[in-house]
Amino acid sequence: MAKIEEEVATRSAVQLRGIDHVEMWVGNAFQAAHFYRTIFGFRPVARAGLATGVRDRASFALEQGRIRLVVSSGLTPDSAIAQHVHQHGDGVRDVAFTVDDVAQAFEAAVSRGATPIMEPTAFADDGGRVVKATIGAFGDTVHSFIQRGDYAGRFLPHYQPVDHMGPAASLGRGLVAVDHVAVSLREGDLDAQVDFYTNVLGFHQSKHEMVWTERSAMNSKVVEDPTGSIKFPMQEPAPSKGKSQIEEYLDFNKGAGSQHVAYLTEDIFTVVRALQGNGVKFLRVPPTYYQMLEARIGAVDPADMIPASELGVQIDREEDGILLQTFTEPLEGRPTFFVEVIERRGAKGFGAGNIKALFESLEAEQALRGNI
DSSP: OHHHHHHHHHHHHSOEEEEEEEEEEOSOHHHHHHHHHHTTOOEEEEEESGGGTOOSEEEEEEEETTEEEEEEEESSTTSHHHHHHHHHOSEEEEEEEEESOHHHHHHHHHHTTOOEEEEEEEEEETTEEEEEEEEEOSTTOEEEEEEOTTOOSSSSTTOEEOOSSOOOOOOTTOEEEEEEEEEEOOTTOHHHHHHHHHHHSOOEEEEEEEEEOSSOEEEEEEEEOTTSSSEEEEEEEEOOSSOOHHHHHHHHHTSOEEEEEEEEESOHHHHHHHHHHTTOOBOOOOHHHHHTHHHHHOOOOHHHHHHHHHHTOEEEEETTEEEEEEEBOOSSSSSOOEEEEEEEEBOOSOOGGGHHHHHHHHHHHHHHTTOO
16 A cells, blocks of 8 residues: 555656657767758757857757757767767757656655756746756666746747748658657666666556577566556667667667667658658568568558568567568667657557567667678
C-alpha cells in the first residue's frame, strides 16, 4: 500500500505536459538548420546569438507539425557546447518537457534523486516570460522543464524570427510529432536508468525485450509517462560473441546518449520517398525479411507490401493495429545518431517483431565499417 501511495505521489508531483522541444548540440548551427530544412522539411522560425544578446551560442529553432527542434553551436572552442561536440559529435543534448510549474517539477525531481543542473530561472523579453530549470538524465544528456505561461514570443526569450532561409522541403503530409527518443546505455546501467524515470519522473515500464542475433544481443526496456505521450526505449548490450551496434554507438559517442529520435508521420511511404529524393540513405532491409513477413504477421495488404519492400519500410502487427517504421543511416561521420520514421495505425508498441531484422541490418552496415 505504501509503495502504491509513493508511486501516485511521484506522478502527481512531476506533471509533464509533453515534449516541449529537442535540442541538439552541433558543430555549426547554421549548417545544421539548413540541413534539417532542405532535407527533413523543418521550418526555421527563430534564431538566437550575438545579435539577439546571447553571448555563448548560436541557435536556430525549427518546427514541423507539433515538433520543435533546436540546433545550437558554441561560439568559442572552450564553450560547453564545443566541448560536448568534441566528445560526442553532433547529437541530442536536451529533451525538454513542458510543465505548468517549473519550481514544483524541479523540486520534486531533485528531492527524488535527480541531479540539479540549473535551478528555476526566469527569462524575459518583449514577448513575455518563460521559466526554465534543468536536471541531469543519461550520459551527458539533460531534461529541462519549460513553463511558458502566456509567452507570446516566437520560441523563447532572446530568439528573433527567421525570415531569410527560404521555404522548407516538402515531405507531403510530413512529420507530425516526436514519437520517442531511443537511448543506448552501458552494459549494467539499464535497470538504474529505468529506476530514475520511474522513481524520479513518475514514468512506468511498458515493455521489456531481449534480442539475439548471430553476433550480438541486447536487453531493452521502455519507459513512458502516464499519458503515453513521452516514451524512452532504452537498451544496453548483453553478453555475446561479437560487438553489437549498441557497443559501436557507445564507443563512438564516448558514452551513453540518444541513439535516435523517432518522428511520427501519417504517411510513411510519401515521407520516405521524399527523404530518399533529398538524399537520405536508409538502412537496407534483407529481401528475406519481406519473403518471410506474411508467415510471421499474417496477410499484408499489397498497398502496403509493395511500397514497403521498395522503400525498405518494416511492418509489424500488434494487438492494437499495424506499425510501419524505417531508420536512416547515421547522419554524420560517426556511426552514432540517426532518425526513425514511424507510422502507427493503432499500434502502441515499437515493432518487437522487427527488432531482430533491424539489428541484422545495422550489423551489416557495421561490418562495412569494420567495427564488428
